[in-house]
Amino acid sequence: MDSSLRPLLILSFLATQANPVSAARIAEAVDAPRSTTFRLLRGMQTLGYVTHLPEEQAYALGIAAREIGQAFGLQAPLARYGRPVLERLVAKVGETAHLAVLHGHETLYIHEQTAPLRAPLVTAKDVRLPAHLTASGRVILAGIGNDQLRALFPPNFAFIRRTGRGPATYGELQEQLSAVRRAGFAREFGEVTEGLTSIAKPVHDRTGRVVASIAVTHAYSLAEPSAADADLQRILVGALENATRDLSRRLGWVPPGNG
Template sequence: MTRPVPAATTTLRVLRFLSSQPVPVSAARIASAVDQPRSSTYHLLSAMTDEGFVIHYPDDRTWGLGIAAWEVGHGFARQEPLARLARLPLARLVDQVGQSAHLVVLQGADVLYVIEERAPGRPPLVTDVGVRLPAHLTASGRAILASLPAAQVRALYPDKAAFTSRTGTGPSSLSELRRLLSATRQRGFATEDGEVTSGFASIAAPITAGTIHAAVAVTWEARTPIDGLAEPVAATAAEISRRLRH
């Protein structure tokens, strides 16, 4: 007979509960969900934070999933429905536009690259599978952030220290980011130019399917302006969304 391990069981319950929440939640809600005393829950959350499985947002007194939770599932991520259902539409997009494309998911204030489809003859990018980049700098990250509640965006970017830069450009405050996200929502797609890598630009559209926070993007050399990318990128994101819902 297998003996239960209460601490391990509670840890798994915390992870399962946090993964079902669209935004970070308070320790009190977590304690209630896993039926544990609040003091014990605080100790457990602190230990999980030290290991990277949980992120603490002190300004809002909330807790959310950490990068380690994604990393543990990275092997599964290569075969899970999002990656499997998105690979063919992404390959078709690359064939259609002749530029490299990728699929990302949101993890905290970063985007993680799940698929990259390299177009023949195009230069290598920094978007290999498993790479993490600041969401506020990438077109794909902005496409996802624009679809989130304002409170969640505020929790992800509590102060100026959250606004890192790679090339000296990009939003450096919450008010700047909000303006970018407002423009993204109005257009239905996001862009960036030289904010991830100098000389390269990207365009992205969000995938909308339940609680999945993901996006499709195309990246090209900015010195060669390309028109008409918004429609095929948005159509690919919509096709992947339909596949996931069905």
């Protein structure tokens, strides 16, 4: 078995247990040597995915793992609140928009609003794509901490490239995320589908955490004048700003200075 899957197997096993479990029992359940299991558990404990109960000499799911479960619980209200927001956004810009969340190191699309006369995209509901390639994923990744980012993209992570574009290393991903933080939005050009580009901005929950993103996708040409592209980008970013603020407020977020 691929050793990179063992942390996920540990989380899956602990999620099925009603009570804390010993490291020896975990090692048996995931079919791993005890020394390997202890090393994985220590790393997962550092990141908050498991917690150690010394009195019982046992392990249980940690806060970080429970936050992931809570994020899944957020998807239903996100889709419900986001649908009218995306409808207004598409009516304004005339391009297809989608609402997405982070699922591990993938972008999970939970709603797509297709613009009239536009073909459906690969970003339909319930589709997953590599987060490092999508504007939707990058803008969410830019809002999480370095420890969580490294947990999602460990040293042996294989950075997939669908069209020959996109970050190929963790360092390149970090550079792109730094650019996203400076700009306040993420953009990809043909990294998911040739000839299509997407722009995304983040959605916040009531605590200010980035929990989702809204993106707009449109066709582009390498021969497209840069001035025209800059004007279109400005229009789309402005429309996305209004849409993400609207959805964030529906989730209880109060913009800085409005409290």
